[in-house]
Structure formats: structure tokens, C-alpha cells
Amino acid sequence: MLVDFEIIKRAQAGDAPAFNEIVLAYRKRTLGTIARLISRPEDVEDVGQEVFLRLYFSLDQLRTAEVFEPWLYRLTVNAAYDYLRKHRRRMESRMSDLSEQQVMLADAVAGGRVDHDLRRRRQISEAVDAMLSAVSEADRILLTLKEVEGLSLKELEKIYRVKENALKVRLFRARQRVLKAFGEAGHEPSAKGAAKAEI
Amino acid sequence: MKWTNRGDESAELDALFRAYRDALPDPDASANFMPELWRRIEERQRSVFFMGRWARALVTAAAVLSLGMAAYLYIPHGRSSVFSMESYVEALAAGHAQDTPDLPDSAGDEL
Numbered sequence: 001m002l003v004d005f006e007i008i009k010r011a012q013a014g015d016a017p018a019f020n021e022i023v024l025a026y027r028k029r030t031l032g033t034i035a036r037l038i039s040r041p042e043d044v045e046d047v048g049q050e051v052f053l054r055l056y057f058s059l060d061q062l063r064t065a066e067v068f069e070p071w072l073y074r075l076t077v078n079a080a081y082d083y084l085r086k087h088r089r090r091m092e093s094r095m096s097d098l099s100e101q102q103v104m105l106a107d108a109v110a111g112g113r114v115d116h117d118l119r120r121r122r123q124i125s126e127a128v129d130a131m132l133s134a135v136s137e138a139d140r141i142l143l144t145l146k147e148v149e150g151l152s153l154k155e156l157e158k159i160y161r162v163k164e165n166a167l168k169v170r171l172f173r174a175r176q177r178v179l180k181a182f183g184e185a186g187h188e189p190s191a192k193g194a195a196k197a198e199i
Numbered sequence: 200m201k202w203t204n205r206g207d208e209s210a211e212l213d214a215l216f217r218a219y220r221d222a223l224p225d226p227d228a229s230a231n232f233m234p235e236l237w238r239r240i241e242e243r244q245r246s247v248f249f250m251g252r253w254a255r256a257l258v259t260a261a262a263v264l265s266l267g268m269a270a271y272l273y274i275p276h277g278r279s280s281v282f283s284m285e286s287y288v289e290a291l292a293a294g295h296a297q298d299t300p301d302l303p304d305s306a307g308d309e310l
């Protein structure tokens with residue numbers, strides 16, 4: 001726990017500074033998780049605010065301290081899932097869909113002005129994003145939480161309130177589908193090239 | 200060797216996931232994060248408040264309407280009302296006046 005349960009209790013009673021303290025404690029971690037779940041940096045804050053908005057209006061339902069973090073993860077997962085469903089990613093990104101920041105980045109890449117590290121990050125992000133589009137939004141989130149966020153099956157069990165065996169089966173199937181997409185991407189330099197560069 | 204290839208791919212995929220984790224570190228929130236969050240909270244609170252008021256007004260109106268209808272049904276409205284004060288026998292007699300046989304005026308003749 002990054003905050004004492006006392007602070008949560010104060011926030012439950014409507015204490016705004018206590019709620020601010022909770023947000024400040026969990027904000028960075030939550031935004032990081034969202035960034036990796038949705039792969040769209042320009043929308044991370046918006047989804048993050050939705051998570052904390054839902055937290056604010058459901059905080060009074062929280063009874064014990066130990067369920068707070070799985071519960072916040074569940075809110076994060078739900079908000080990311082809603083976002084992904086609303087904005088189904090298209091494989092081919094059109095320039096009209098790009099944010100100002102992305103257009104600037106694309107221009108910079110084209111002009112060779114962007115540094116190597118930024119380009120590599122972008123390549124990895126796009127490769128993983130493309131591979132994860134091979135599975136449903138729900139499986140994408142589950143796989144990201146396990147493989148990227150590094151959550152254990154026990155933690156996932158608490159978040160999803162699903163038996164460990166059911167999670168294992170679902171994760172295995174999702175991973176197989178992603179592996180298949182990864183194998184097919186062998187002809188494309190982006191995904192495998194990015195992976196090989198990391199090994 | 201298919202299995203070896205699959206194993207290699209699996210290791211490569213794990214490496215790619217790790218690289219993805221490193222490529223997207225936890226971002227810092229903008230300075231506008233908290234003010235915007237509180238603006239959204241207040242906006243939601245307002246809409247919840249107005250919806251609550253509408254719901255209460257609707258419930259009150261429904262209760263008043265129900266009471267009005269109950270009162271209307273309870274108060275008698277002339278003879279046709281189901282709550283008419285006449286007795287069951289009187290109502291039956293009134294309803295079957297035509298069924299009463301016309302007795303011949305012969306009773307007096309026998310005397």
C-alpha cells in the first residue's frame with residue numbers, strides 16, 4: 001500500500017485533501033499501466049482521470065485495506081477496456097488520425113532529426129501494439145498485465161475474481177495467438193527486428 | 200526444428216514484452232491533471248445531483264397521482280358507482296325488474 005488505510009477512510013468521509021493524497025500516490029503507476037495497456041500516449045491522462053473519477057464515486061464501497069490495490073487495478077482495467085472498445089485500433093495509421101505530437105514525431109523521423117532511442121521505442125511500441133491486436137481487448141489487457149506489468153497469477157486472481165486455472169487457460173490461448181502473430185510478423189522487420197535487438 | 204523455432208520465438212516474444220515495458224516507462228502527469236480531475240468530479244456530482252432531484256420530483260408526482268386516482272375511485276359517483284350504498288338485494292331487484300312474473304288478478308275472485 002502506498003497510502004495508509006486511515007487516509008482512505010478520510011477520503012471515504014469526503015475529505016478532498018485525503019483523496020488528493022491517494023491520487024498523488026498512485027497516479028504515476030496507474031498512468032504507466034494505462035500507457036502500456038492502450039499504447040496511445042496522448043490519451044493516457046484522459047483514461048487516468050476516468051480511473052480516479054470512478055475511484056472517487058465508488059470509494060465508499062471499500063471495506064478493507066488489502067483489497068484497495070486490486071480494486072484500483074480493476075478500475076484501471078475496466079477504463080482501459082472501455083477505451084479500447086471505443087477506439088478499436090486500425091492497423092494502418094492514417095495521417096488524419098494522428099495527434100499533433102505524432103505528426104511532429106513522424107516528420108522528425110522522416111527528417112532524421114529524432115534520436116535513435118526514441119525511434120527504437122516507437123518501433124517496439126508499434127510492434128507490440130500490432131501483435132496484441134491479434135487478440136480481443138480483454139485478452140490484450142490480461143496478457144499485458146501478466147507479461148508486461150509482471151503481475152502474478154495470484155494478483156490477477158484478485159483483480160479478475162476468477163480462479164487461477166481459468167486465468168492460466170485464457171493466458172495460454174492469448175499467448176499462443178500472439179505468438180502466431182509474432183511468427184507471421186517474421187517477414188516484417190519491425191516486430192522481430194525490435195525483439196532481436198533486445199536479446 | 201519446429202519446437203526449437205517455437206521456443207526461440209517464445210523467448211523473443213518475452214524479450215519484446217520486456218523491451219515494451221522499458222520503452223513505455225511510467226509517465227509523469229501534466230500540471231493540469233488534478234484541476235481537470237476535480238472539474239470532472241464536480242461536473243459528475245452536479246449531474247448526479249440534478250438526476251437525483253428529477254428522480255425525487257418524479258416519485259413525488261407519481262405518489263400524488265396514485266393518491267388522486269385512489270380518491271377518485273373511492274368517492275361514490277351516482278348510482279352507477281360500484282360503491283353505491285344500495286343493498287345487494289335492491290340492486291338485484293332493480294336489475295331484474297322485467298323477470299318478475301305478472302300475476303293474474305284472480306286472487307280476489309276466489310274469495
